[in-house]
Amino acid sequence: MTNVFEANKATSAEDAAKIVPRAEFRVFGQGILDIVKKSMWKAQARLFKVRESRETYFLSTETNEANVKVRDGLLDIKTKVGETENGYEIFQPRGKFQFPVKKAEVATILENMKASVELDKDEYSLDDFIAIVKAHPSLAAVSIYKKRFGFSVNDIICEYGIIEFNGAVLETACCESEDYEGMKKAIEALEIESFANVNYLKAAKSVIGMA
Numbered sequence: 001m002t003n004v005f006e007a008n009k010a011t012s013a014e015d016a017a018k019i020v021p022r023a024e025f026r027v028f029g030q031g032i033l034d035i036v037k038k039s040m041w042k043a044q045a046r047l048f049k050v051r052e053s054r055e056t057y058f059l060s061t062e063t064n065e066a067n068v069k070v071r072d073g074l075l076d077i078k079t080k081v082g083e084t085e086n087g088y089e090i091f092q093p094r095g096k097f098q099f100p101v102k103k104a105e106v107a108t109i110l111e112n113m114k115a116s117v118e119l120d121k122d123e124y125s126l127d128d129f130i131a132i133v134k135a136h137p138s139l140a141a142v143s144i145y146k147k148r149f150g151f152s153v154n155d156i157i158c159e160y161g162i163i164e165f166n167g168a169v170l171e172t173a174c175c176e177s178e179d180y181e182g183m184k185k186a187i188e189a190l191e192i193e194s195f196a197n198v199n200y201l202k203a204a205k206s207v208i209g210m211a
Helices: 032-042 103-112 126-135 180-189 200-208
Strands: 023-029 046-060 063-071 074-083 089-098 139-153 156-165 168-177
Touching: 023 032, 023 180, 032 156, 032 168, 032 180, 046 200, 063 103, 063 200, 074 103, 089 103, 103 126, 126 139, 139 180, 139 200, 156 180, 156 200, 168 180, 168 200
Parallel strands: none
Antiparallel strands: 023 089, 023 168, 046 063, 046 139, 063 074, 074 089, 139 156, 156 168
16 A cells, blocks of 8 residues: 655656555545544454645636645645546546646646736746746646545445645544545445535635635
8 A cells, every 4th residue: 555645756747657656535524633533443443644734726617627736845736537436536647746836737727727927937846836826817826735644444445634725723634545436445444424425626716715
């Protein structure tokens, strides 16, 4: 089982394309932690990591299918490539780029966010990229703090956590895997199947009132 909490490192678009994408079922709300903490031990969960991070997500009014963020100094993009029969979303990693990021890579990211921008530099710093987002009417940046507790249920990667979107606090839980039937069983074991499947982009947009 791949450790989803492993150290973050730069990844080229070519190497990212070789990664087998995992499906994800994620929920947000209040009272989720109490539900998961009670159910995970009945499910014989194995806790393996606690991680805190501060990240910046970049949102577009034009799409919920380009997950773009900065974490650990890397500009990270995943794009939605499909859904399972149960509606679990599948996102393919497209690369994690060290700043300064090359013009071609920035152009690809903005294209996936469906944002038209005239790029006039060969490389872009983090400040440059944030400036592009702030200047564009369809884009927005959201500061996110995450405290996540990673665990597994029958080798299915899971987590619960506390998330702050520009200071607004929500609870979350998630299961992700290439094993869709195993995911379904883990979701049911954690008693979160009645919640709506909401990814980070949709949750962040809801918090900041972005259509």
